[in-house]
Amino acid sequence: MADPILAVECLMKSFGGLRATNDLSIAVERGECHAIIGPNGAGKTTFISQLQGMLRPDAGAIRLDGQDITREPAHVRARLGIARSFQITSLVPDFSVLDHAALAVQARSGHSFRFWRPARGDAALTGPARDALATVGLSPRATTLARDLSHGEARQLELAIAIAQKPKLLLLDEPMAGMGRKDGAAMTRLLAELKKDYSIILVEHDMQAVFSLADRISVLVAGHVIKTGAPDEIRNDPDVRAAYLGH
């Protein structure tokens, strides 16, 4: 395949005797929304964590936009263009919604060794931060503290932070986790908008959302990709049905 945004080759990761990632290879095309599905314990979050850099693979290679990032620490990868929204919401309780997005803008725009000017009210930060909030529909909640957000709003904020990083690749780890049907539908619409602008890896249990959003789907079983293909292929694949969808 020509020039993918992300190329993963033969990734391996074991925890003791458990092979959480077993010879995993995947290529994500530019502008593609690539969903990763699989039964519980298939190693989806472990895989995402290795892409983001929180976990180091035992073997294999990860290339982002042609650059080998296998050995780069997580904060460097973020600067290189990988943004992750967490499966379990990860926010700063006493920071406002806008603060979160502004922090992402600030991190993207170079080092933060600026000691004098107040960060709040710095238009260079709040401008792009407000844009990110507007994209996910959180503008009215800009001054609300993270600890006062509803679950659905916190999930939206996770996404806004990732967008504010202006990443080359969005890693979305179950963006709809714990959402009701109404919030879930709103999130699906939002993701449908985002996929126009971003290359996305989407891990999600909501199959309706996955099949409507994904350009391609990879099926992960026991840390190994057993099949990659368009949604229709995956839906009708007998192996996949046996491993996963059938029950």
Place this chain on the structure above:
Amino acid sequence: MADRAPIGSGWRERAPAVLIVFLLAATPLVARALGDPFIVKVATRVVVFAIAAVALNFVVGFGGLVSLCHAGLFGVGGYVVGVLAWHDFNAEPLLFLPGTSNLLVSIPAAAVVVGLLAAIVGAISLRTSGPYFLMITLAFNQMFYYGAVALQKYGGEDGLQIMSNVTLGPFDMSDRYRFFYLALAFLAAAMFVLGRVVRSRFGMALRAASRNETRVIAVGVDPWRYRLVAFVISGVVVGIAGALLAAGQQFISPVDMGWDRSGDLVVMTVLGGIGSVWGPALGAAAFVVLELVLSSWTSHWQLAFGLLVILIVVGLRGGLADLGALAFGRRGTETAHG
């Protein structure tokens, strides 16, 4: 408190700090009116420890780093002033440099020396976190302590008396009132500067890292570098406080830098409230005054003091700063941009 009040900006946030400085500035007038210069001595001690507590809280409250080496750094700052004054008094060069009793030289010298030490301590101890960080900073504190005890030339265990007259440029600083206002100016400057820093980009990154390290790494911030710089800034300020302690009481001794003193600084900080820049100044004032009053009643003053600390910390979960916040009609539930 469990949920710390968010740091906002503007006049309302600074008002308590300004009020603290004004109230302290009035104490010499009270001392004059009552004809009791001892009050100025106590007020000076309050101000010096307030600077130290504000400095410590920069890493505790905003960096999430409970350091137990700050009394050591504080003491080293004091020894820099003391040793320079000793060489001035004895007209003996220190290596090849002459000594000095001029605070225009010795306070910056203390700040630089302690800042460098803080950089070394930070670079090593920030490799760890939690209880390990506590233990390593405690170990460094004891190294500084025994280092001071070993300075036989400068009094060793007995401490170092400053025999010369301390000056600030052309001004004689042995005048108690004058020295008090010098110290107060440093407290005001420390609260103002650190207040700016916690609201800057640097401060935002530092504070976010202290509350959720995973989150800041995920957006591309390496917490370690920010913590190290914060530790050095805190060290510089606590070094200045130590320099002022030595210059003000014309004396510095290892007793001022024991590990229990590091614990006292943490108590002052938490007692005052770690959610604001100025809170620990209240804690230092309460600590110094209570220590004085209670110890004049009974030698078991620490028992009563401990109970009081527990009551305050449990009752006002944001420390004494909560009282100020109540007075100014602010609680932690308000939004951050108010």
